[in-house]
Amino acid sequence: MDLPTIEPESTITDASKTICIIGAGPAGLAALKIILDSSQYRAEQWKPTAFEARGCVGGVWVPAPPTPTDDPPLTPLYDSLTTNLPHPIMAFTSYSFPPSTPLFPHAPVVHKYLEDYADHFHLRQHIKLTTTVDAVERDASRWKVKISTGEILHFDLVLVCNGHYRVPRYPNTPGVAQWLSSGRAKHSAWYRRPHNLGDIVLVVGGGPSGTDISAEMRTAARTVIHSLTGAAREDIGNLKRRGRVSRFGENGEVTFEDGTTETGISYCILATGYEVSFPFLSKDIVHPELPPPAPPLPSELFNSTYSVFPLAKHLFPLQNAFPPTSLAFLGLLVKVAPFPLLEAQARAVVQAFANPATLNPAQEAVDIITRYEELRAEFGDDQLAIMEAWHRFKALEQFDYRDDLCKFAGSELSAIWSGQDGYMKVPQWEKDAYCNKDLLRKAWIKLEESNEAEGWVHGVGKNGPHEWIDLMERLFKWAKEKGIHVEELDKSKL
Template identity: 30%
Template structure:
């Protein structure tokens, strides 16, 4: 890659670090902008960015063998499901091993990214500007809390918080607690609270999910699922659901609502401990909320319960504040991207990590980073814009058929995607041999705007 080609990476979490490494590997001049004071993004608790949702009991919900970067395996003596602090240390070690920190501008928020003639102008929060040939957006999407919308009717006299702001269970001591949600954070928080709260912790959900223990038949459960990856997903689903029923039964067996979709359609919740606390009465399942009434919550089955504190574990929304709707539309969750990486109107704007995987994130962002780097180095050619659009449309139809209307643009099948990216890389090299034009950056002097 010509030294005049410069790439801005936004974010130094797992996705941004992978992008920085991949670009350096192909000879790019990389400047990575990170709002926090250290690498690791959302995994780095107490990061100066204030965006990390990591809490004291947080652990991986995918096993280390299915989570680690291919270029940087996790230590063999680590547990199968490392803590958030171990993952943060792992990402810091990745940064150190490959010399990434010297290319990262810590404490630098990005205010805007705009197209200007044949380059991208990145403006920081302090007003500094710089020009780049390409931009990789890797700012993550699990930091902007999603609150119930519209809000539930009525008023609540107790305290409310979002799971994003939870750090440890002491805030629940001797309080009557309601956790709303059925994701991994909801289960972790309900379990934590159950040891210190007053009475059973109430766990409310309008829709059910599959609860998958971290081990099935003596192996990490995602490794068991990975062994079925060669099967069509519908067949894989039937086999995996049968295995799950044999191992732990159905969610209804524990008083939880039936899953809204089949396994591998809606993201399962990975937890060993929630089923234990439910069967011992320390966590009590409740249906959706009907309304709030002072110090009482009324549920859709007519029951009402006194509650002192509500934790809304209602997920996150995608937020890319530095890009205008011209580039991400009114809802970035619906942004169409070729191979979930390249913007259809201008592939010099790439995204790493803007996806929702059925498995771990790290191997996916590593593959995406290498695809973007191959493109920007001229070692891979994209198909025609028409073919890109056809591929995106075809992928969206398949995703909608499988996952419905909940973030279908963002959904990927972990194993299938990781198998597809090497094939796409090979196809891009073949396009070059047939005369397709690779990515080129305009020749220009200097870099400051």
């Protein structure tokens, strides 16, 4: 495949703007696609280049086995991973999954989808594979970007799209360091399959990975202990549900927050999340520490490893060292449907880059302080807890956020996206499906176990996306008829 040509600076006119995209995973691909939609690109005024460290596009969805030279692994994908969202609400709004795709597809299907997305929108000519961005520095009025070929390039806009599932986050629980150094514990980033890990396996963490891994481990281990913050003691078959670990002791003994212990643990999988990391950004651009309490907002940018603060619209750095519309961080939000949100974020970035005056720093500062006060009302003066929650949206907040981004992007970009005047709001069916994603997934697993799943989706989508909406509605009703339920099921209905 031909690599994109980076034009010498002498050939760039005053009207031309160069754009650097760091990463060609979902965020980078969405950003590149939206840039190519812009009138500035069509007028040959914008020249985007995406740099991807790996040999193909797809980011975290590209499989890779753990190797001694990759510490941490290039991806945390385990062999059995499926999406935890139905693909109609996970997909980019501009490109659906193919007809007959399983409702909760396995990781290779998602990777193929991202490859197809890149092909469909002719993105590859703008992507440099096997090329790492080593350093980004501010140089007068532009960004100086050093890449792994040794070249130093200059850009007007930098989009940070490197994802946040690479650097493992480890708990500071007493004794965990000894378990890690002795090989008795490992972060879930290294997990691939449940075999040969011992008779009694402890899984720490209640997120999607921890839940999936603890369920899968039950097929291979004699006993699985699943530690979740705030969980009540419960034994179900070979599964023991326990609260937070308070100490990792010797000889496979663990003490929990309620004072009880478990002994004889063979191995521990730490599904404890990942750190937000930007190794290419120097400390004078973003400080690697907790920000000071607000108000007032700091005049510099901080990375607490949970969040970047302060960012206007969770995208643009509000600080004094460079224009906030010249650098943007995509994909920091968690507990969201990511792909369509990335498109909306990219549209907002394109609008702000093309028309910097549309971003009102004073109003954005007010919005940030408002959110800060809401979180402080919940967490008190615990600055770490506030920063942990900063990019974590509750329930339907993500959809209001997407609506706001699309409104900010303006009618021109939204017309390209939706084919209609004004801006597109997130439809109600998408909100309902998201609220009931756990029930839909549990019902889908039942269909797979009974070999009925393929029949349910056969041909669905050939006549348009509405067929997927109809399928999810039928699956929701089927689940209720069969008495399938999940804990804390949202009451909204499809």
